[in-house]
Amino acid sequence: MNLLIIGLKIVLILSWCLTVLDVVKLYRADTGVKMVFDWLSYINISGTIGLTLVALFAVIESSTYVFTACLILLTVVMVWFLKLRLMIAGDHKALLGSKMIEQSDIRRVYTKFMTLYVETRNETIKLYAPVTDRSVTMRLYNAGKRR
């Protein structure tokens, strides 16, 4: 059980690493990348960070095995839920969840029931309640409008 919980903690760290890696990749690939988020997204991110801290620091003890394991699992799900909703843009590229796209490929941006749809040359990317800022959404929308 100890190993399982340690394994889950490693999965949690890896999930954050993958999230950060996506952002770093965008930083390296493009210019003008700004980590801007609206108030609601900040609350969302800080909530996930809070839960991550609790899950990571949780002591591994026989009396709390199941609870701790469930807590870490829930946190991993929350981190992935955050990762898949992250939306950041640079001057030419944009990170939509875990996909990086060229803004010049965007054909159309529209919303439906809390979901943002970004139609590109090859596919339509769906982001449920994106973690982003209004300026980023507008940038992508304008990129689509220019087509």
Add this chain to the structure above:
Amino acid sequence: MNRESISNWVQEKLIPAIAKFTSFKFVKCMQEGVVACMNATMIGSIFMLMMIPPFPATASGGIVDAWRAFSAANAGWLNMGYQIGLNAAGFYILIGMVNAVCKHDKAPLVNNMVLAIFSYICLQCSFLEGGGLDIGFWGAKGMMAALLVGYFVPELNMWLRKHGIKIKMPDSVPPFIADPIEEIFSSFGTVAIVFAVKLIFAAFGTTLGAFVNSLFSPLFSATDSLTAVLIYCILVRILWFFGLHGNNIAGAVVNAVLMQNFVANAEAVASGGQPTYIFNSAFQQWTTQGILFIVLAVILVAKSEQLKAVSKVSLAPALFNIGEPTTFGLPLILNFDIFVPYLIVFALNGLIPYLACKFGFMNIPYIDVPFTVPAIIKVFVMSMDFRAILVYLVNAVACILIMIPAIKKYDAKLLAQEHAEANEAEAAL
């Protein structure tokens, strides 16, 4: 007074007056300052929630015991997280306030921040016997003082810099070296004044935080009352009725007090007590539930194409407490057909939960939850009390019943318009 003249009055008188108020430097900076501590309070709330399992003392078995065991095993660092996150909120507000003031005045941030932190520690903390600082005023108790120090210390420093003695460095000296040297006299003056203020408070056996709180205590008592809740709910909705962001405008005034009440509740719960302030920033979320009830009333009775379309678009956002599609789509702005019930519904959103807390039917909210969490879950988590769901349902039924007659009347009017337009179109063909 017809709709057009009201609209003109709003455009020419009301909006400029409110814009003038919200553009006051102190009000703008205060808004930013209070928002700065939101993330920390959110993280602190999670630590507190894990530290204090949200179950009655008599409950046992299953998840209750598991949670308690987890809390006991991790008590030490969970408490540390809570103390750093939630119980230092005053400190974070100070940082947010100084940042806002410096941004507004285009003043150097680092030196002003250092001065403000120095002043805050100097004015807020007293020395403990045997060494160490008493940081009891870093949390809820120090928030009002943090706003004042965060605003006035950079202002004082910049005033002294402008009017006092300056050391002018040659242009060849880089700014990061020149700035601290140029500011040395103004910083010295600021520190001297802060020390003088500290000595005055010390002579009276108090600190800035204690003094400010005693000054503001009538305000806190007045804020935590049913009258204040009702005034807040109605004022916010009247502003929205005129197309102004009521929550932001009223929030500029009350958010600092509500946040202080919220942190005081959290501190009370963390130390094993009961929350005491009903009207706090978590309770504030109860006052915004009405939009969903209006949408549900529309879904139940609307026959006109316009209302049906609006209800389809508005339902999903309203479930997540996003009211703009309803506010602008129904519309609620300058809509005299539903104005009175609209105000009553939002007044009930404050009245019913307030009375439920006051008479002990429901726990006072003490946990911060993102506002987009669906209301029925949110009200439970904020108070950690299943009875809150019952209060929510009672509130929902009351509000829907109040809205239905007004929506029916408004719907009939729209339906008649639609018929008339259809007839006109047919006649034209």
